[in-house]
Amino acid sequence: MSHASPSPITSPIQSMPTSASSNADGHVRPKSNRPEVPMAMAKNWLREMMLIREFELRCMQAYQDKKIGGFCHVYIGQEAVAVGTIAATEARDPIVTAYRDHGHALARGMDPKHCMAEMYGRIGGCAKGKGGSMHMFDRDNNLFGGHGIVGAQIPLGVGLAFATKYEDEVINADKNGGKSNRVTLAFLGDGALNQGSVHEAMNLAGLFDLPVIIICENNGYSMGTSIVRGTTMGHQISVKSEAYGMEGVEIDGMDVIETYWAMKELVDKVRATSRPIFVDMRCYRFKGHSMSDPRKYRTREEEERYEQGDPIGVLKAHLELRGLTEDDHKEIQREVRATVKASMDWAENSPTPPTSDLYRDVYRERWGPYTGTSEPEMLGGAEIECKFNAIDTTIDRKADLL
Numbered sequence: 001m002s003h004a005s006p007s008p009i010t011s012p013i014q015s016m017p018t019s020a021s022s023n024a025d026g027h028v029r030p031k032s033n034r035p036e037v038p039m040a041m042a043k044n045w046l047r048e049m050m051l052i053r054e055f056e057l058r059c060m061q062a063y064q065d066k067k068i069g070g071f072c073h074v075y076i077g078q079e080a081v082a083v084g085t086i087a088a089t090e091a092r093d094p095i096v097t098a099y100r101d102h103g104h105a106l107a108r109g110m111d112p113k114h115c116m117a118e119m120y121g122r123i124g125g126c127a128k129g130k131g132g133s134m135h136m137f138d139r140d141n142n143l144f145g146g147h148g149i150v151g152a153q154i155p156l157g158v159g160l161a162f163a164t165k166y167e168d169e170v171i172n173a174d175k176n177g178g179k180s181n182r183v184t185l186a187f188l189g190d191g192a193l194n195q196g197s198v199h200e201a202m203n204l205a206g207l208f209d210l211p212v213i214i215i216c217e218n219n220g221y222s223m224g225t226s227i228v229r230g231t232t233m234g235h236q237i238s239v240k241s242e243a244y245g246m247e248g249v250e251i252d253g254m255d256v257i258e259t260y261w262a263m264k265e266l267v268d269k270v271r272a273t274s275r276p277i278f279v280d281m282r283c284y285r286f287k288g289h290s291m292s293d294p295r296k297y298r299t300r301e302e303e304e305r306y307e308q309g310d311p312i313g314v315l316k317a318h319l320e321l322r323g324l325t326e327d328d329h330k331e332i333q334r335e336v337r338a339t340v341k342a343s344m345d346w347a348e349n350s351p352t353p354p355t356s357d358l359y360r361d362v363y364r365e366r367w368g369p370y371t372g373t374s375e376p377e378m379l380g381g382a383e384i385e386c387k388f389n390a391i392d393t394t395i396d397r398k399a400d401l402l
């Protein structure tokens with residue numbers, strides 16, 4: 001029987017690991033002989049996860065109030081993934097993700113004001129209000145988006161890893177200790193697994209030994225399609241990486257402590273070996289795919305089962321065993337509410353971008369207006385012109401724009 005035969009699993013999530021809340025004593029524990037996370041660090045993760053949850057709930061309200069328009073995909077239920085994975089990286093490690101990206105942006109340290117103003121389409125947003133919910137970018141924090149085309153960010157992530165490798169092994173080859181050894185995290189959803197470009201990129205990552213971790217946030221659904229309906233080996237997608245010479249790992253993404261330790265091990269390994277790794281990050285989105293999704297493709301009973309393993313409740317229960325009080329929790333709740341409220345005030349008071357800004361920060365600014373036949377007009381300054389000439393390429397604008 002080949003790997004491609006239909007999976008016998010009927011429920012999309014039947015094979016997911018049970019969350020840590022259902023451990024024998026009902027509380028999260030490091031699953032193996034992992035050291036205990038320092039209390040301050042774990043408490044900070046609780047604060048970050050509560051911030052993301054509050055941010056998303058307020059976004060949903062603002063969307064219903066028509067203050068936020070366009071697309072909006074919230075991260076409620078998956079908070080442990082962004083927080084646990086990003087905690088395992090260094091700030092210089094690049095990150096790229098899909099459109100369900102507010103959690104990654106906040107976990108990477110984006111100011112919630114800039115994130116919220118981007119949701120509102122205002123100048124005070126991280127992309128000056130021109131990207132919106134799906135395009136959170138933060139150059140200072142090495143977050144390279146926020147991408148709406150399903151799977152398209154994986155070639156970009158592999159490219160970021162290639163840049164690291166090229167810098168380390170070619171540009172800085174003769175510099176002693178010049179290696180940056182950055183590790184790129186490239187996130188995708190389970191629905192992106194069957195995009196051709198994802199596989200082309202994984203092939204290159206395997207072939208070139210690129211320092212990238214491709215993390216599939218496997219929430220079991222691609223819009224209304226369960227993973228086992230749309231994907232071969234849907235019950236065990238980690239095996240797909242084998243074809244690309246990559247290690248494939250499953251991680252419980254409902255348990256931030258487990259996510260952190262498992263990812264820390266992988267990040268350290270990739271930094272040392274420059275071999276790519278694929279992660280099947282098991283998780284669940286508690287809300288609909290986007291703002292208008294009646295969730296008729298799954299049962300309430302299934303949702304409730306996962307809600308019992310709410311990653312925030314699980315971490316809270318763990319911290320209570322270590323002395324967190326109800327007052328401490330209330331204090332964090334007050335703090336994140338105030339932060340999100342301030343971010344909404346900032347967004348509401350921020351102007352909308354002027355129409356004249358439509359042509360700023362786009363290729364036209366650099367290359368001049370498209371004429372259909374001419375060579376690109378150089379508006380980008382000597383440096384760009386010089387680079388362009390150096391590679392001695394003639395750009396066919398027409399082909400470029402197709």
Ligand SMILES: Cc1ncc(C[n+]2csc(CCOP(=O)(O)OP(=O)(O)O)c2C)c(N)n1
Pocket residue numbers: 100148149150151188189190191192193219221222223289
């Ligand atoms: C190339 C492409 N095809 C289709 C779509 C429409 N689309 C938007 S989201 C989505 C589902 C993706 O699901 P998944 O990757 O599992 O991410 P999740 O929403 O679960 O986070 C689809 C098909 C798109 N944006 N891009």
Ligand SMILES: [Mg+2]
Pocket residue numbers: 189190191217218219220221222223
């Ligand atoms: Mg999905």
